[in-house]
Structures are given as structure tokens and as C-alpha cells.
Amino acid sequence: MDIRTQAALLAAIVTLALSVAALLRDNRSRVFTLFAVFAADLFLFSLSSFFLRWSEAFGVGWWERLAVASGALVPAAALAFFLEFLGVARRPARRARNTMLAGSLTGIVVAATPLVQVKVAKLLVAAYVVGGLAAVLSTLWGKMHASQTRVERARLQYLFVGALVAVLLSTLDMLPRLGLPYPPEGLGSITLTVFMFFLSQTLQRHRLLDLHEFLGKIVVVTALGLVLVAIYGGLVSWVGDRPELFYFNTIVASFVILSLFEPLRERVEEWVVATLFHERYELVRKLELLRHRTGNVIEPAGLAEVVLDGLVETRRVTHASLWLVADDRPGYRLLDFRGPPPVPFLEPATARALLGASASTQKAILLENIDRRVAELRALLPPGPAEHETRGGRGAPAAVAEELKRLSDARAVMSSMRAGICMPLLAGDRAVGFLACWDERVPEAFASDEIAALIEVADRCALVIENSKLYQHMKERDRLAALGEMSAGLAHEIRNPLAAIKGAVQFLDPSKLPGDDREFLEIVIEEVNRLNGVVTQFLDYSRPLKPALAPTDVNDVLERTFRLLQAEVPQSISVELALAEWLPRVNADAEQLKQVFLNLALNAFQAMPAGGRLVVSTRLTRDELAFWREGSRKADLVEVRFRDSGPGVPEEARDRIFVPFYTTKEKGTGLGLAICQRLVKAHQGTIQVRPAPAGEGAEFLVSLPGLREERPPDAPKPPVDEEERQRVREQRRKSAEARLRRRRKRRRKQQA
Ligand SMILES: Nc1ncnc2c1ncn2[C@@H]1O[C@H](COP(=O)(O)OP(=O)(O)OP(=O)(O)O)[C@@H](O)[C@H]1O
Ligand SMILES: [Mg+2]
Incomplete structure (x- = not known):
């Protein structure tokens, strides 16, 4: 088997794996299904190409038919996937897809009939496939030029270049079959494999990867693969032709690989990031140090200083700010900031708009994600003459218009906070604050692992804030205890002179006093008695209880x-x-x-x-x-x-x-x-x-x-208390109802 045949086999195996992986996803969305179909079609095409090259013994005729049929389906499958992935509006998308399907059906007819033997017919199908893929590429190109942000454009550019190279090289791969010499045959299958892998990664991250991230992934996978090959090959190659040793060593190698894989992957990833992406590595490392430094902080003010200074020191943010939930009115108050000042207060409605923009699974709200979603939604709306009309206009489907409004609100909040990325500080399911940062020099400044490190810092902040509240409570309790002790001492001091006053007053004889004076004396006695009562009760209350049980x-x-x-x-x-x-x-x-x-x-x-x-x-x-x-x-x-x-x-x-x-x-x-x-x-x-x-x-x-x-045998049974029984029954009914309500709410949420 030559390297070209093997390249086709590689493409077949990888596309099959990608297709199955996309199908096995939980809550699979439409775009994943379409990706699975696209990958499955490429699998069939690569598999038939492999068999066509490998052996004539399988009956070339059938493999030839499969290759023509699956090849003819590629443009339709690719277009369907990209239209969904790029969020092209439904109606034009459907029209383009139907046209493409008609072409593909013609190709299938050629494959199923004796026409498959006719060279011209095959050539026509090949021309259609190339033309169809060119149409897909032009859709990508159009989307790239229409994209609103620079980041988005840059990323679509990578996608476009990747697709272009894959299509070109795969087309050239077909030349030998038409009798034209083409030495690097097989390169097409390899680029196709890499491109499909890139696409699947892009899908999984919910955002387009940048080239660095993708290259990093490729390096990690290759390095890991090499290490595994070394282990496996090293253990298995020296056995020669002794099958029992081969099986034994295969098992040993598998165990070694299984136990080494995770730590090895972490190491390799770390090494790749540290050598290839020094800047990113530095940021993640500094953020980790910052996280450790927050361990010694108790007060929110100190926390703000440590975290914001730490973020600025990374030189990767130009603005950073920390908001905390206000305790005097609803909303969030700016605690501290670096860079130009953001708004000092977030009203509850504003904060809700912000939280509403983040999907429940995401812990960080990114401006670029909001922008991308807005662009996707705009594409779904019917074309309108002016922006303000399409935003909430009559023609817009209500749900889309509503989401657009929500997103544009969130965008406004983010820019008033001067935030490119904003992380809610979560304590349970409540946001106790926000940590926001922004690099104004680059529109999208953070890669996925940097975002993950930032989220960890935010989590630590939330923890410190929760702990600080606990600490405040403890301080307050200590203060009250000291106050209580002091008052008890004071009460004691009052009681002695009070007893003296009482004693002295009792020596006065009311009958000897004239008119009003007698009444005054009675008031004095009464009030002294009252004061004495208060002081005694207070002392009773403050004295530690030592019940003699x-x-x-x-x-x-x-x-x-x-x-x-x-x-x-x-x-x-x-x-x-x-x-x-x-x-x-x-x-x-x-x-x-x-x-x-x-x-x-x-x-x-x-x-x-x-x-x-x-x-x-x-x-x-x-x-x-x-x-x-x-x-x-x-x-x-x-x-x-x-x-x-x-x-x-x-x-x-x-x-x-x-x-x-x-x-x-x-x-x-x-x-x-x-x-x-x-x-x-x-x-x-x-x-x-x-x-x-x-x-x-x-x-x-x-x-x-x-x-x-022990209950005495002659003791009467306690009477049944109907009222109490009724109360318990009522309580149980209420808690059962509450449980049911909670369950229904959860189910509704899941369905939504
Ligand atoms: N049986 C009751 N019916 C209606 N209100 C009551 C009753 N028992 C207590 N209260 C209310 O609770 C308050 C607090 O009662 P508590 O015994 O702590 O203090 P007090 O009776 O006002 O003062 P002290 O017990 O020192 O004479 C009372 O002032 C009264 O308003
Ligand atoms: Mg009382």
C-alpha cells in the first residue's frame, strides 16, 4: 500500500470518527447534525477512493459508483452545513441548497446507471463538484466581507483559506484518474483531514478559533501521537514473529499508555503553550499567581487593589474594574477601577440585561460573542432599508427581535462598564458582583485558556467576598459580646448606689413631709424600685446560664x-x-x-x-x-x-x-x-x-x-390531638406541593 492509498484511509477514518462524535453529542443542535452528514459523506468518498486504489479484487465497479455518488453529494452537504454554520437567512439558504441538491441528484443518477462507464459523464460530475464547492467558497467569501468586526473577519479568513486549500488539493488529487500525471497525489486527503478536524474544533468551542489556537492543538496532538507511537512501537516491535509475546506486549503498552496519557497531555500542552505562545503562557501564569495572592485578602477593598493591580501588571488589559452588590439600594456599585473611569453604578435592570446575555453554561460574557450573535441574528432578519427598522421592525420575527434588543442592551452596558470581558462573581446562583476587563488595543484580546484563567480569578474573588461577609458577621458578634460585658459591668455599678439610695429613702418618714413632698417621695421610691427591677432583670439576662439539670x-x-x-x-x-x-x-x-x-x-x-x-x-x-x-x-x-x-x-x-x-x-x-x-x-x-x-x-x-x-403500664394513653394532627397533615401537603412545583419548574427550564 502506498502513501496515497493510506492518506485516503486516514481521511476515511478521521471523517468517520468526527461524524460519530458529532452525532453522539448531548443536546445536539442542527449545525452538528449537518456537520455529521457532511463528514459522513466525506467518509464514504474517502473510503471508496481508498478501495479504488488499494485493490481491484473488490470489484472496482461498485467502489467507482460509490465514489461518484458520494462525490456528487459533497457540494450539497457542504453548502447545507456552511449555510447553517454561518447563519445565512433561511429563505435564500433553502433556495441555494435545493439548486445544489438537483445537481447532486444528477450525479447519483450517473453513478447508478451505465453512464458511470462513460468518461465524459464522469468529467461532467467532477466539474459540477468543483463548481459547487467554488459556490460554497464564494458564500464563505461573501460572509467574510460582510462581517462587522475585525476579529470575525480575521477568523473567517482562516476558515476560507483552509477550505480553499483543501478544495484545490483534493481537486488536483483527481487528475491521475483522468489520465493526467500529478505526483503529490494524496496531499488532498491529508489537507481535507486537517481541515475537517479544524472545523470540528471550531464547532465545539462555540466560536471560531484563531490560527494560533488551532496550530497549538495540532502540535499537541502530533507530539502526543509521537510519544504514544514511541511507547507502543518500542514495546511491540522487538517481539519479532512470536504472537503470544505480541499480545502480551500490546496489553502492557495499552496499560502504560492509559496511565500515562492524562499527565502526559497536560505536560505536552504546557510545553507547547510555553514555547510557542509565550505571551499567553505568561498571562495564565500571572493570573494563577494572582489567584494565590488573593488567598491572604479578607476585605473587599484590599481584594480590589490586589486583583486590579495584578490584572494591569499582566500588561494584557488596559481597563479593569470590580463591582459589588450595593447594600443600601438594589444594584451594583463600582468598588475600584484601573484605566479611565466606568459608570459608578449598575442599576438592577442594567445588570439583568448583562446577565441575560450570558448563556447559562458560560461564566464569562464576551463582547465579541455578543457581536457575533447580533450579526447572526441580523442575517436571519429580512433585509430592510435601515438598521432601526430591521432591529425591531414589523417584519422581524418577534423572538429574534427580542433577542436582538436584549443583546444590544447588554452591549451598551458592557461599553458603559468599559468591559470586553465581564465575569459575574457567583455565590451559589446569585451574582455578588462583576469583574470586568478590556484591552482597547486589540478588539478580542483573550484566547480560550486565558478566559478560563480569568474566570478562575473571578471565582476566587467571589469566594473572598463571601468570606469577608462572614468575617464582618464575626466582628460584629465580638463587638456585641464586648458591649454586653461592658453593660453588665455598668449595671452592676448602678445597683450598689441604687441600694444605698433606696435604703436612705426608706429612712424618710412620709408622714412628716408636707403636701406635695410626700407625693414626690413616693415617686422616688417607685422609680428606684423600677430601676432596681430593670437592672436585676438585665443582670439575669447577661449572666451565663448554668442550669442545674x-x-x-x-x-x-x-x-x-x-x-x-x-x-x-x-x-x-x-x-x-x-x-x-x-x-x-x-x-x-x-x-x-x-x-x-x-x-x-x-x-x-x-x-x-x-x-x-x-x-x-x-x-x-x-x-x-x-x-x-x-x-x-x-x-x-x-x-x-x-x-x-x-x-x-x-x-x-x-x-x-x-x-x-x-x-x-x-x-x-x-x-x-x-x-x-x-x-x-x-x-x-x-x-x-x-x-x-x-x-x-x-x-x-x-x-x-x-x-x-419506661412508661408505667397503668398510664393512660396520651389523647389524640386532632388539631395537631391536622397541622402536621397540612404541613406535609404544603411541602409535597412545593416539591412538585420545583420539579415542574426544573422540567420547564430543561425543555427551554
Ligand atoms: N400574652 C400576651 N399577649 C399579648 N402580647 C404579649 C403577650 N406576651 C407578651 N406580649 C408582647 O410582647 C412584649 C414583650 O414581652 P416581654 O415579656 O418580653 O416584655 P414585657 O412584658 O413588655 O416587659 P417585662 O416582662 O419586663 O415586664 C410585650 O410588651 C407585649 O407587647
Ligand atoms: Mg413580660
Whole structure:
């Protein structure tokens, strides 16, 4: 087999592989299908050429027919693919494709009939193929000249030159078959293979590659291939004609290759980039260093300085800026910049336009991508006399016009930000800021791996910003703790002189004082008592809790509390204790529990100045959360409810009543419920407020984990609480509905 025959085989194998790879893609778009068809047709053509040259034994006639038929289809397949790829408007595209298909069908007719033996007929088909490919080339040429940006034009130029060379050399390959001498036969197949590989790479990157990137790829693939050949050939060549050794060594070579491939590829790529593309290598390296440097930064201001200076130092950007989400109003505020100043604030609508322009899979928004998409969409619109008419004009399909509008908005934002590339700083699915840079000297300054390195820097920025928020929280917490300590000291200092004042005032005899003075003395005593109460409560609140935990009967504590309160219950209020007959004990400090119940009872009395009813009940329930979390082992909760018939707690106040010093009472401190919450939490319990189920009033609910105790055999079963059961059922229904809604939303998104 000579090198020409092998070149045809190589072209056949590579085009088949490319076709299959395009077909196997997830979410394959139309352009990939058309590419697969184009590659498959070239595969058939190369395969038949290979067999035609290799051996006559297979029956040249059939291979000849296949070569003519598949050759005749090439222009139609190529045109269909390029029209889609270049985004040529539907109608003219369809017309051109149909014309081309008619020509191809004629070629197939020649292949299927005895005409295939006639030299002139074959010559005509060949002429049609060359002419058709020239038409494809002219489409490319037209697109290149019509392209709006310089970058786009430069890239289409590479594509055009590649296609031209491939067509020319493949045409020359046919000369020997027409009886004309052509020594470098086979070169056409090789250029065709390289060109198809180039095309497939271009498709995969969603953008045209520049020549450097492509050459880099070729060098990497070749170098890797050579290394693999050395391993494989080295191990297999010395076995001679001993088949068992051959198989053994093949397996060994495969293992060696499999384990070496990944690290080897990385090394080779690194080496190629470092030697051939020094500038790019430097940028990626500097960005990596920059990423490491951000590790020591905590504050966003420091981050901006490090990152922006680092970017400018690479000498590859002329503008760089960092935006952060503003905390005083919706939108993003410019934190810092290098180069001429961009806009100081991004309104939410503006930021949305920007985020809308980036596909969900892309983490960076590139001006050149926006420009390319705009050019593609314009080509889809019917030709209009003026720009503004085609943009949103009546003739434009609504979806295209809408996308065009979105893109032109995004473009405007990018230029106001002075950004050629803009990366959202993502924390989860929320953008906490933007990092933007631009090189004004070259319209498109960054290659794919440079963009990837920039995205990594942006990711690091997002992380630092998130961490800085956490750090702020910690600082605030420390500040509050210090403040709390200081206030506790102050309260202590107040209490001593207060006691002295109280003592001294008590020595005064009100009966000896005339008229008004007596009243003033009473005010002094009353206010001193009040102040003393506030200070004592505050000290109680600020003192660390050290509950003396012991198994405690909640019912017992409640009974004792209300015995103590007997004297305090106003005449107009009736108190009812509805205690469950059997309750497990809880691990608690009885004194502290008493304090909680006292506070709740006093609040209830104070809420019903005109009289009413307070029902205090206990019962045993299951802690649903713990139940699900711990599997079938059931966890029990002891619940205490204080239900009064007062005005209730308004919904908007429900969150606030547990905050220290929140009070609506003239003489209240607002510490009662805060203390209750703290005590209950120290017992691993919860306290909540809700409106009383029937009519007016408030209900405070204290839940404490019950001890796992043997239930006495004669203990009655806890009564079924219909209301509670209803609540749990309702909760489950709601969460099932929410799950369903989420799933539907996800499916809709996937379909879109
Ligand atoms: N049973 C209740 N009904 C209606 N509102 C209540 C009830 N219990 C508490 N509140 C509201 O919650 C607020 C905070 O209660 P908290 O016990 O913390 O402080 P306070 O009662 O105002 O003052 P202190 O307890 O120090 O006398 C009260 O001012 C009141 O507005
Ligand atoms: Mg209170």
C-alpha cells in the first residue's frame, strides 16, 4: 500500500470518527447534525477512493459508483452545513441548497446507471463538484466581507483559506484518474483531514478559533501521537514473529499508555503553550499567581487593589474594574477601577440585561460573542432599508427581535462598564458582583485558556467576598459580646448606689413631709424600685446560664408556679390548669422552668387588664423532625401551652417580642420573653407564639425534649390531638406541593 492509498484511509477514518462524535453529542443542535452528514459523506468518498486504489479484487465497479455518488453529494452537504454554520437567512439558504441538491441528484443518477462507464459523464460530475464547492467558497467569501468586526473577519479568513486549500488539493488529487500525471497525489486527503478536524474544533468551542489556537492543538496532538507511537512501537516491535509475546506486549503498552496519557497531555500542552505562545503562557501564569495572592485578602477593598493591580501588571488589559452588590439600594456599585473611569453604578435592570446575555453554561460574557450573535441574528432578519427598522421592525420575527434588543442592551452596558470581558462573581446562583476587563488595543484580546484563567480569578474573588461577609458577621458578634460585658459591668455599678439610695429613702418618714413632698417621695421610691427591677432583670439576662439539670416533672413545676402566683391573679381572670395525666420527665432546672412559666403567666395577666381566661395545658407529642431524622425511633416532646383570651400578638410583632428590650408596656423592660427564650434554649427546647386557635388571644408554646423513660403500664394513653394532627397533615401537603412545583419548574427550564 502506498502513501496515497493510506492518506485516503486516514481521511476515511478521521471523517468517520468526527461524524460519530458529532452525532453522539448531548443536546445536539442542527449545525452538528449537518456537520455529521457532511463528514459522513466525506467518509464514504474517502473510503471508496481508498478501495479504488488499494485493490481491484473488490470489484472496482461498485467502489467507482460509490465514489461518484458520494462525490456528487459533497457540494450539497457542504453548502447545507456552511449555510447553517454561518447563519445565512433561511429563505435564500433553502433556495441555494435545493439548486445544489438537483445537481447532486444528477450525479447519483450517473453513478447508478451505465453512464458511470462513460468518461465524459464522469468529467461532467467532477466539474459540477468543483463548481459547487467554488459556490460554497464564494458564500464563505461573501460572509467574510460582510462581517462587522475585525476579529470575525480575521477568523473567517482562516476558515476560507483552509477550505480553499483543501478544495484545490483534493481537486488536483483527481487528475491521475483522468489520465493526467500529478505526483503529490494524496496531499488532498491529508489537507481535507486537517481541515475537517479544524472545523470540528471550531464547532465545539462555540466560536471560531484563531490560527494560533488551532496550530497549538495540532502540535499537541502530533507530539502526543509521537510519544504514544514511541511507547507502543518500542514495546511491540522487538517481539519479532512470536504472537503470544505480541499480545502480551500490546496489553502492557495499552496499560502504560492509559496511565500515562492524562499527565502526559497536560505536560505536552504546557510545553507547547510555553514555547510557542509565550505571551499567553505568561498571562495564565500571572493570573494563577494572582489567584494565590488573593488567598491572604479578607476585605473587599484590599481584594480590589490586589486583583486590579495584578490584572494591569499582566500588561494584557488596559481597563479593569470590580463591582459589588450595593447594600443600601438594589444594584451594583463600582468598588475600584484601573484605566479611565466606568459608570459608578449598575442599576438592577442594567445588570439583568448583562446577565441575560450570558448563556447559562458560560461564566464569562464576551463582547465579541455578543457581536457575533447580533450579526447572526441580523442575517436571519429580512433585509430592510435601515438598521432601526430591521432591529425591531414589523417584519422581524418577534423572538429574534427580542433577542436582538436584549443583546444590544447588554452591549451598551458592557461599553458603559468599559468591559470586553465581564465575569459575574457567583455565590451559589446569585451574582455578588462583576469583574470586568478590556484591552482597547486589540478588539478580542483573550484566547480560550486565558478566559478560563480569568474566570478562575473571578471565582476566587467571589469566594473572598463571601468570606469577608462572614468575617464582618464575626466582628460584629465580638463587638456585641464586648458591649454586653461592658453593660453588665455598668449595671452592676448602678445597683450598689441604687441600694444605698433606696435604703436612705426608706429612712424618710412620709408622714412628716408636707403636701406635695410626700407625693414626690413616693415617686422616688417607685422609680428606684423600677430601676432596681430593670437592672436585676438585665443582670439575669447577661449572666451565663448554668442550669442545674435533673429529671423534672413539668406538671409539678407548673402547679408550684401557680400556687406561688395565687395572690397575683387578678379577680377578673380565671386560670385553668389542664395537665396531662402521664408525662415523661424532662431534663431541666426546676427553678429556671419556674421563671419561664412565671413570665408567661404575668404577660398573660398583663394582656387582659379587663379580665379573661388563661388556660395552661401540658401534653406529650412526637417531635416530627427528630422522628424523621432518626428513622423509626420516636422522639417525644413535652409541650406546655399558655393560651389567653387577650388581644393576641399582632403578626408583625411576632418576630420581635423575643428581642431584648422590645416592649409595648409603659413600665415593661422587654426582657421577660428574651429571658424565657434563652432559658428554654438552654434546655434544648423551643418557645413559639401563635394566635390562639379559636378566636382572640395569644398562645405561647414551650416544647422540651422528654426523657426516654419506661412508661408505667397503668398510664393512660396520651389523647389524640386532632388539631395537631391536622397541622402536621397540612404541613406535609404544603411541602409535597412545593416539591412538585420545583420539579415542574426544573422540567420547564430543561425543555427551554
Ligand atoms: N400574652 C400576651 N399577649 C399579648 N402580647 C404579649 C403577650 N406576651 C407578651 N406580649 C408582647 O410582647 C412584649 C414583650 O414581652 P416581654 O415579656 O418580653 O416584655 P414585657 O412584658 O413588655 O416587659 P417585662 O416582662 O419586663 O415586664 C410585650 O410588651 C407585649 O407587647
Ligand atoms: Mg413580660
